[in-house]
Every structure is written in structure tokens, then in C-alpha cells.
Amino acid sequence: MKRSISLRPAQQLTGATSSASVLRALLLGGLAVLGTAGAALAQDAPSVKAVQGDGQALWLTVENPKQERMHLDVVCLTHNANLTSATNRQASYGSKLNFREVPAGKYAVLLRVGRERYRYNVEVSKGQETTISVPELTSAQTPAVVASATR
Known part of the structure; x- marks a missing residue:
């Protein structure tokens, strides 16, 4: 044209x-x-950050200025069991999820803040020491990764 x-x-x-x-x-x-x-x-808007600080734990930090309902679940996908569940409306929330004592397998960390949903897949391996792998937190990304939200 x-x-x-x-x-x-x-x-x-x-x-x-x-x-x-x-x-x-x-x-x-x-x-x-x-x-x-x-x-x-x-x-x-809520801000969610996840950091794999060591080989056995996942740290979650949630900034929730509107104090919307926040719900956290850790689910064992291998055995179809809910390991932990937490609900609150705090403006700022932090949690260290330690996978050291859980059996080897696949897990999902599911987080909902208001209408926003976040998911982290965790694979636990057992050897001499427990190690976890979180594909969403690859080394190519920054250490504190903001999760992608879906509605």
C-alpha cells in the first residue's frame, strides 16, 4: 500500500x-x-517468587497487597496424595518446602492467589542425599523466578 x-x-x-x-x-x-x-x-497485583535454595528445598515468597485468599497445596503425583495444604490472606507470606523426608517421585506445588494460579513441578531423587529438580527454575533463568500466572 x-x-x-x-x-x-x-x-x-x-x-x-x-x-x-x-x-x-x-x-x-x-x-x-x-x-x-x-x-x-x-x-x-500479587507477586510470587520461587527459589531452589539448595538441593532439597523450594522457597516460595508471595507478596499479596490486596490480601486476597491464598491457597497452597503440595501434591504427590506418584501416589496421588495431598501432602500439605495452607490457606491465608496475609499481605506477605513465605514458605520453605523441604522435600528431604518425602519418598522419591513427582510432586506438584500448586499456589492460588485470588484468581491467579501458579504451578511448580518437583522431581525428588534419592541417592546418598535427597535432591530435587524444578524444571521451571532452570539455570538459564534468574535465581528468583517470578512464576507465570494463568487465569
Whole structure:
């Protein structure tokens, strides 16, 4: 698709500069208001971080400024059993999930904060020492990974 752009002569632009500067100021002011509103909305959204601190534990940190209902489940997928369940409405919550004493197998850490849902798959291996593997927390990502949310 071809477009043609016609430029105005210089004398017509000089008369329009005052209205253009007013329009520019209004647009910049509107963008500034929208930017701060977006930052305010982002502060109210829950933030979930997961860190595999050692070979046996998974640390979860939840920032929940709206204090929405938060529910955490750890489920053994190998034996179809719920190992732990917790519910609260705290503005800030942290939990260390230690997999040292559980049998080898596959587990799911399920977290719901309001309408947001998070899932971490944990594989527990037994040898001389218990080790866990969390595919969502690969070495290519940063140490504190923000989980992806689904609605």
C-alpha cells in the first residue's frame, strides 16, 4: 500500500505552533497519568517468587497487597496424595518446602492467589542425599523466578 505525505509550507506551521505545544503538553500529561495508574495497578497485583535454595528445598515468597485468599497445596503425583495444604490472606507470606523426608517421585506445588494460579513441578531423587529438580527454575533463568500466572 502506497502512502503519500504532503508537508505544509513553513508559514502555516508557525501559526500552529502554539496549538501544537498545547496539544503536546496535554498528550505528555495524559501519558504521565496513565503511567502512574499502571504502576499503581502493578503494586496491587500479587507477586510470587520461587527459589531452589539448595538441593532439597523450594522457597516460595508471595507478596499479596490486596490480601486476597491464598491457597497452597503440595501434591504427590506418584501416589496421588495431598501432602500439605495452607490457606491465608496475609499481605506477605513465605514458605520453605523441604522435600528431604518425602519418598522419591513427582510432586506438584500448586499456589492460588485470588484468581491467579501458579504451578511448580518437583522431581525428588534419592541417592546418598535427597535432591530435587524444578524444571521451571532452570539455570538459564534468574535465581528468583517470578512464576507465570494463568487465569
